[in-house]
Amino acid sequence: MDPHLLRTFAAVARLASFSAAARELGYTQSAVSQHIAALEADLGTGLLTRRPVAPTPAGHRLLEHTAPLLLRIDAARADVRRLAAAPPGRLTLAASPLAVGPALLAALPATGVELRVVPPAAVPAAVATGGCDLGLTDGTAAPSDPLRLPDVAPLAVTGVAEEPLAVLLPAGHPFAGRAALRLDDLADARWLDAPHVGLAPPAAARTTPALRYDGTDLYALCSLAAAGHGLALLPRRVAEAAAARAAGAAVPLAGTRLVHRTELITPRTPAPAAAALAARLTAPA
Known part of the structure; x- marks a missing residue:
């Protein structure tokens, strides 16, 4: 399946409109219709009803696969670009609100870092797609157990801290x-x-x-x-x-083995500045 066609399909399904998807994607409405027709021909089934515009049962099933597929493609593009050259500019760190704790504050350099506070679920994708150089996310887990993170790309995950x-x-x-x-x-x-x-x-x-x-x-x-x-x-x-x-x-909270766990997420080939900050975050206290 052509990822361009999948992106068009996802936009039409989300906006429930061929014309709105065309405006968002910068295509003509005719091009959007051609994309959907080509995707339906490839899969051999209708994916969208036209009046109103809505996913068919097959379209709903395809939507379950579309977001992870497109995210994985973006992650692959970002991974290759990291190998080609170190990303220019400032080091960018994505962190969930509760991950901004003592370990991070002690490790941050005085200058050269942009901190983006985002929901925990958004951190892995931000790192995988190259939007951020590394990330910190959090959640509840049993002591020493890893968090259940989405498999969006080959990423390195390291525990940073656990708290009651x-x-x-x-x-x-x-x-x-x-x-x-x-x-x-x-x-x-x-x-x-x-x-x-x-x-x-x-x-x-x-x-x-x-x-x-x-x-x-x-x-x-x-x-x-x-x-x-x-x-x-x-x-x-x-x-x-x-x-x-x-x-x-x-x-x-007593009578439970749950703790608050913070984890560091890095790409397989982090830039030198990101690797240095990761080393400080994971250094023994």
Whole structure:
């Protein structure tokens, strides 16, 4: 399958319009129609209905493959370009909000780095496609277990730090005075839904979602939790700092082997500046 045709198909399906896809891609509407017809001829089945424009069952199935295929192509292009020449300009680091912790702050040089804070799920793709030189992402895992990251390209993944977890809640919450909380205590709790910045609560406690926060501002998430809009699961150091700042309460999570884990993601052939920063991030404390 021609990747150009796949990109056109993905755009038409996402925008539900041949003309809108043509404007976005810089093609004529006739060219977009020809791309879709060529792809349907190649696969021997219809992929889009025309009125309204929507994926057929076969189109939905192809969409499941399209994004990973196109991402892998972009990753291959970036990998070859890294071998051809070291990328010019500043060193660019993608980091999820909760990965911006003590290890990173201690390792960052004073100048020459651009830090991009992005959702955890966006970090592997940012490194794989060459948008960033290296990345830091985070999540919950059992001690010493790797995070479950998407297989977007051949990348090197190294554990950087593991920290205990705590629950951030308002100072007036019935659990605020506890020395620790167990998952059984939280079975009926209301949790903030913050997929781009916070940690998902353990499955055993994930029963009642509260307010949804779509941003990446960690301060905003902590303020929402302290104000009573829902509980937040955080690294203990973050929860304690937020509780002190926003008049909330940070209670350690006990009775579980889960920890907050931060991992470094690098390409197979990092530029010298990226390799140097990676070495500082993974050096023994």
